[in-house]
Amino acid sequence: MAIQKRKAKFNRRSPIAAAIVLAAGLLLSGGGYAIASSAVAAEAAPNAADIAEGHKLFLANCASCHGKNAEGTQNAPSLIGVGAASVDFQVSTGRMPGAASGPQLEVKPVQFNASQTAKMAAYVASLAPGPAIPDASLIAANGDSTRGGELFRINCAMCHNAAGAGGALTQGKYAPNLMGANPKEIYEALITGPQNMPVFNDANLTPADKNDVITYLMFLESNPSPGGNELGNLGPVVEGLFVWLAVLGGIIGITVWLGAKSN
Amino acid sequence: MSTASNTQKKGGFLAGTANYLDERVGVAGILKEFGRKVFPDHWSFMLGEVALYSFLVLLLSGTFLTFWFQPSMAVVEYNGVFAPLKGAEMSIAYASTLDISFEVRGGLLMRQVHHWSALLFVAAAGLHMLRVFFTGAFRKPREINWVVGFALFVLGMAAGFTGYSLPDDLLSGNGLRIIDGMIKGLPVIGAYTSSLLFGGEFPGETIVARLYGLHILLVPALILIFIVIHLFMVVIHKHTHYSGPGRTDSNVVGYPLMPVYVAKAGGFFFLVFGVIMLVAATFTINPVWNYGGYDPSPVSAGTQPDWYIGFLDGALRLAPSHLEVVDAFGFTWAFNILLPMIVGVGLLAVVAVYPFIEGWVTGDKREHHVLDRPRNAPVRTAIGAAGVTFYAVLWAGASTDLIATNFKTSLNQVLTTMQISLFVLPVLAFWITKRACLALQRKDREIVLHGRESGRIVRLPHGEYVEVHEPLEEFELYKLVDFKAYQPTLARPNAQGKITIRARIRAGLSRFFFEDRIMPVTGSELEAAQHDHGPAIESQETKALH
Amino acid sequence: MSDSEHDYGTGLAVVTDDVVKNPGIEPHRVRMTDKSVKHENRASRQVTAMFLASIAGSAFAIYAYFAFPITAELLTVRVSTLLLGLGMTLGLFGIGFGAVHWAKTLMPDAEVAEDRHITRGSEEVRARAIEIIKLADSESGFSRRKLIRRSLYGALAFFPLPAIMLFGDLGPNPADTLRHTMWKAGTRLTKDPTGTPIKASDVTVGSVFHVIPEGLSDLSEHKLEEKAKAAVLLVRLNPEDLKEAEDRKSWSYDGIVAYSKICTHVGCPVALYEQHTHHLLCPCHQSTFDVTEACKVIFGPASRPLPQLPIAVDSEGYLIAQSDFTEPVGPSFWERKI
Structure with a gap:
């Protein structure tokens, strides 16, 4: 929650970017990943009991920063109207509860299981209408990858890199690597605009557009580069370093062997 | 001659061929002249070869690519096998690049061979230049060959850049756009030059075809010509060698061209090619399919040039804000673009003329064929280190964003740090390197005069403990003493009795170069030292008192 | 070479006769292969084996060419590239390592000296x-x-001039094209790449739209050239966050502002919008612009703010341009102010 405080100063709390970073972190924390990915809240509409339990969890884990009624404090923004999608994104990727202060929320091991997350989301969603957790049909990744690729390049690649490898923003913030992010996280990030990521509402990218983008990203994810190791997909800088250190380094090794006298 | 060839006819096919060639192109004379030419052997002498071989690989793989690549910017709908681009509108250049990658067996391999060897070509040439610089191999009579080599380095960058832009993908298109922006910033001619280059407004429909012509014809032809001149001069001068026993300015010590050098250098070609092939088979380079065809609206994070243009891109990034003067004399002075260009071009210019500067300062008109050990030219080595540092900061400047994300720091802080580093680090590098060289020279003197510490402690009869120093073998010792020191000069009046500014500058520079210096051990010093130590242990006593 | 033959100044070099004597070339160190037939034979077998391995590698590459064709499946490209490449690598390495090993172990390795001749002619x-x-x-x-x-x-100086002139038709004079874009009064703002017009109500706070002028997709020629100048970024801020100059108050609509996406530094698309800081960052050279203050430069090498596109709303609620940009977009050029 300490992070949330820092965020509040800049009045930002967007979970999208976080979702993306999450992917990388999740790979590291395999256990967390399993929990998070099973956390799809495609359950039936939450009942009052869920909401009540969610409120309890909220009071125990979130209220110290976000306020008892999620109205926000000096340390963290109000959560009224952020919707279930936002809660699900932030919590299921481990970004929330926030830890140490920093330029932006980091992906951490996930602290709540799927049902706990769903209850908290239900509680926050009950406060005011907001973006809901996407239905499975919206994130089926069965769209048009060509169109998705084009939309991705126009709307996303400037921050997240054409191959989804991530990139730098100002003052220590960054757009996370998208490889490893699941369709639900991507969708939630698009509709909630986590941290400094803009919101892509349905007038901007229609649900079909979003599905296309997800389709494209899932294609990248499931098709490793036909050229071999991707070197992080970070572009010419890494290629240049590689040529100096590995290629030229290896060749110098050969020249030393070549010039050494045989015994 | 004819009788000789008649008797040799019995020698079979080889002799027959040799005879045939000799009688038509005089191959015997060529072999007699060059067949046993001596080449010194040292690993650092092969860096230029690496560049040469990369160039050959570039010619081979590049020719392969031309059979499929179509340098046209006409728009087509892609209908190849790469699913996420199916149906997309793109230029023929980009579509044919995708086809090479996905529909020609070995096409992607050759694309990767071509691109990796391009990066390697410039890298190896750069490292070769550093070797030549730090060993003083550019001194008389090789100053002109230094300039030729420099031209090759610049041509290598030109070849690389024109090639980088051909696939017409998002990355190369944005690269071209940056070039367009830089050109537009030139005073007076900017907008016209841009329009001429692109055939109108950016991006136009001709730039890929124009760059293609340069990339596959003009630039490689120039590189080839300069390589021939470069190697021709190596033959004229014969290769330098490192100082060592038996090596002098009037001989060359090494292995004969035939057979040893041919086998080693020939084998080395296959090894360099093999390394390139191995890397191309296993590591992706420039995955153009990720970027999509060029569209002026999108851009990818991490849009950077290939490494050898990085220093210019870095210079652009490091320029401080608000440098541009909009209204001087009614014109726009884009100093935020001009200043980085001046820095980049200026750095290259200093590299090109350095041999002449040093030659003027030392006034040394002798031929040099024995190389300097870098420590024996402390100021030159320090200048080199400062230059390398300056270049490296500019280069790193081109990846501020990646540094920030990978080391979890702020982009803004990284950039500010680089701006300061650009001025501070070279000075620091100069100072540290110079001091280190002088210290190493002192150490050499110590070792030559007093031998090497053996780690063996001996107790003398009167109870004192001393460490035994083992004298060096004379062959090893000679490496450490075979160099010439220089001393600074004063500004002297000329024939008219005037001290010219030129003379003052030269005197100042000579002081800068040679004020701090360590003289090589002289014959008499060595003799005195050896006499001191004597053969027996008791003489260690005097030595231990040092 | 003898230095005495010519007057070669030594300059500032300290020349003395009191030098350590050059001991001459080191004696040759005998290799195992020189003195042991067993070692020699082994080295010879090794070299042969490497050459044979090379043949095997090349043969494998040919086999892989046919055995692993590429299809519409992306993975086959990967496999083909890898196996062809590895086969050829072995083919090259076999020759390379074999030849060098041969030279190092079986060819004479005694160093020889050859005289140099001074470069200057006699x-x-x-x-x-x-x-x-x-x-x-x-x-x-x-x-x-x-x-x-x-x-x-004179003739030599003049003869290349016509050739230089011939390059004149490489491109037209830049004329006024740098100063104008497709935007004009009434042009609707549409989404890139679909060309769908945008309603003011679609643009919610915190969202960002990548915009092209209506009709761009219909252009039959110079589509990319027009797009390269006309690309716009549309964002909505809380109106109280906007610090607008008096003369530009009418250029925005209810907190919605539109700015040229083309960097005033060297022309990259400036598109990284941070919704809470309202900063726009260029990914190429990190120039940063503050959307709340007319996109003035707050960091990086750019000097000028991004040009603003004055916008309004038409009767159907769609966003339209009030006019073209009031200044040239993109990088600076010499005649920009004239």
């Missing part, structure tokens, strides 16, 4: 060279016949 040669030049000069009258010589210089 006095006789130089004298003869000068003689030839003088002869050529007197026979042609090159120095003597000033008029011929100078007119030749």
Whole structure:
């Protein structure tokens, strides 16, 4: 929650970017990943009991920063109207509860299981209408990858890199690597605009557009580069370093062997 | 001659061929002249070869690519096998690049061979230049060959850049756009030059075809010509060698061209090619399919040039804000673009003329064929280190964003740090390197005069403990003493009795170069030292008192 | 080479006769393969084995070419590239390592010395060279016949000029095209790449739209050139966050502002919008613009703010341009202010 405080100063709390970073972190924390990915809240509409339990969890884990009624404090923004999608994104990727202060929320091991997350989301969603957790049909990744690729390049690649490898923003913030992010996280990030990521509402990218983008990203994810190791997909800088250190380094090794006298 | 060839006819096919060639192109004379030419052997002498071989690989793989690549910017709908681009509108250049990658067996391999060897070509040439610089191999009579080599380095960058832009993908298109922006910033001619280059407004429909012509014809032809001149001069001068026993300015010590050098250098070609092939088979380079065809609206994070243009891109990034003067004399002075260009071009210019500067300062008109050990030219080595540092900061400047994300720091802080580093680090590098060289020279003197510490402690009869120093073998010792020191000069009046500014500058520079210096051990010093130590242990006593 | 033969200044070098004596080339160190037939035979077998491995590698590459064709499945490209490449690598390495191993172990490795000759020609040669030049000069009258010589210089100076002129048609004069874009009064703002018009109500706070002028997709030519100038970024801020100059108050609509996406530095698309800081970052050279303050430069090498596109809303609620940009978009050029 300490992070949330820092965020509040800049009045930002967007979970999208976080979702993306999450992917990388999740790979590291395999256990967390399993929990998070099973956390799809495609359950039936939450009942009052869920909401009540969610409120309890909220009071125990979130209220110290976000306020008892999620109205926000000096340390963290109000959560009224952020919707279930936002809660699900932030919590299921481990970004929330926030830890140490920093330029932006980091992906951490996930602290709540799927049902706990769903209850908290239900509680926050009950406060005011907001973006809901996407239905499975919206994130089926069965769209048009060509169109998705084009939309991705126009709307996303400037921050997240054409191959989804991530990139730098100002003052220590960054757009996370998208490889490893699941369709639900991507969708939630698009509709909630986590941290400094803009919101892509349905007038901007229609649900079909979003599905296309997800389709494209899932294609990248499931098709490793036909050229071999991707070197992080970070572009010419890494290629240049590689040529100096590995290629030229290896060749110098050969020249030393070549010039050494045989015994 | 004819009788000789008649008797040799019995020698079979080889002799027959040799005879045939000799009688038509005089191959015997060529072999007699060059067949046993001596080449010194040292690993650092092969860096230029690496560049040469990369160039050959570039010619081979590049020719392969031309059979499929179509340098046209006409728009087509892609209908190849790469699913996420199916149906997309793109230029023929980009579509044919995708086809090479996905529909020609070995096409992607050759694309990767071509691109990796391009990066390697410039890298190896750069490292070769550093070797030549730090060993003083550019001194008389090789100053002109230094300039030729420099031209090759610049041509290598030109070849690389024109090639980088051909696939017409998002990355190369944005690269071209940056070039367009830089050109537009030139005073007076900017907008016209841009329009001429692109055939109108950016991006136009001709730039890929124009760059293609340069990339596959003009630039490689120039590189080839300069390589021939470069190697021709190596033959004229014969290769330098490192100082060592038996090596002098009037001989060359090494292995004969035939057979040893041919086998080693020939084998080395296959090894360099093999390394390139191995890397191309296993590591992706420039995955153009990720970027999509060029569209002026999108851009990818991490849009950077290939490494050898990085220093210019870095210079652009490091320029401080608000440098541009909009209204001087009614014109726009884009100093935020001009200043980085001046820095980049200026750095290259200093590299090109350095041999002449040093030659003027030392006034040394002798031929040099024995190389300097870098420590024996402390100021030159320090200048080199400062230059390398300056270049490296500019280069790193081109990846501020990646540094920030990978080391979890702020982009803004990284950039500010680089701006300061650009001025501070070279000075620091100069100072540290110079001091280190002088210290190493002192150490050499110590070792030559007093031998090497053996780690063996001996107790003398009167109870004192001393460490035994083992004298060096004379062959090893000679490496450490075979160099010439220089001393600074004063500004002297000329024939008219005037001290010219030129003379003052030269005197100042000579002081800068040679004020701090360590003289090589002289014959008499060595003799005195050896006499001191004597053969027996008791003489260690005097030595231990040092 | 003997230094005494010519007057070669030593400059600032300290030249002394009191040098350590050069001991001459080190004696040759005998290799195992020189003294042991067993080692020699082994080295010979090794070299042969490497050459044979090379043949195997090349053969494998040919096999892989046919056995692993590429299909519409992306993975087959990967496999083909890898196996072809590895086979050829072995083919190359076998030859390379074999040849070098041969040279190192079985060819003589005693170093030999060869004399160098000074680069400068001997006095006789130089004298003869000068003689030839003088002869050529007197026979042609090159120095003597000033008029011929100078007119030749003139001709040589002039003859490339037509060739330079021929490059004139590489491109038109830039004229006014740099100052205008497709935007004009009433042009609707539409989404890139679909060309769908945008309603003001679609643009919620915190969202960002990548915008092209209506009709761009219908252009039959110069589509990319127009797009390269006309690309716009549309964002909505809380109106109280906007610090607008008096003369620009009418350029925005209810907190919605539109700015050129083309960097005023060297022209990259400036598109990284941070919704909470309201900063726009260029990914190429990190120039940062503050959307709340008319996109002025707050960091990085750019100098000028991004040009703003004055916008309004038409009767149907769609966003339209009030006019073209009021200044040239993109990088600076010399005549920009004229």
